[in-house]
Amino acid sequence: MYVYYTASTLDGFLADENDSLAWLLTQPIDDDGPFNIDDLMSATGAIVMGATTYQWVVDHIAASGDSWPYGDYPTFVFTHRDIDVVDPSVTVLSGRPAEHRATLEAAAGEKSVWVVGGGDLAAQFAEASMLDEMTVSYAPATVGAGRPLFPRPFDFELLETARNKAFLIGRYRVVGPRT
Numbered sequence: 001m002y003v004y005y006t007a008s009t010l011d012g013f014l015a016d017e018n019d020s021l022a023w024l025l026t027q028p029i030d031d032d033g034p035f036n037i038d039d040l041m042s043a044t045g046a047i048v049m050g051a052t053t054y055q056w057v058v059d060h061i062a063a064s065g066d067s068w069p070y071g072d073y074p075t076f077v078f079t080h081r082d083i084d085v086v087d088p089s090v091t092v093l094s095g096r097p098a099e100h101r102a103t104l105e106a107a108a109g110e111k112s113v114w115v116v117g118g119g120d121l122a123a124q125f126a127e128a129s130m131l132d133e134m135t136v137s138y139a140p141a142t143v144g145a146g147r148p149l150f151p152r153p154f155d156f157e158l159l160e161t162a163r164n165k166a167f168l169i170g171r172y173r174v175v176g177p178r179t
Helices: 037-042 051-064 097-108 119-127
Strands: 002-009 013-015 044-050 075-078 090-093 112-117 133-139 154-164 167-177
Touching: 002 119, 037 044, 044 051, 044 097, 044 119, 051 075, 051 112, 075 097, 097 112, 097 119, 112 119, 119 167, 133 154
Parallel strands: 002 112, 002 133, 044 075, 044 112, 075 090
Antiparallel strands: 002 013, 133 167, 154 167
């Protein structure tokens, strides 16, 4: 199973125009509440992300002095540019998601592949019929412009909702591209 698990502003952005997540990092959340990160990680076998998301994580761990947060998980970064690999668990891939399906699924084993971001990468997975679910934690904030949650027309079926402090969370099944 492929799961896009992310947070969004009410106006549908993952990050603002400067790739900042300041809107997200100030919101209260219950670490043990519904749709918490620990539950996601226990069901995750491999992680995929785009280069912008990867660079954001790298920049923030460097600034905080922390280590790579996904060291226990094989992590695949989709990009066409050269990037510095900061952990042995990171593999750089180029091309379309379907070209790497066998590799990703072998790495995940019996568990899910977490599509971290961004929205364009999640849409590429959906277009390749490699995105089963999307879980979005909506924060009570707007940014006006930036990186969209999902940049192409797709239909989703709402499966479940919950509230975790400031966040309204929806879990959706990917139906398919809107025609």
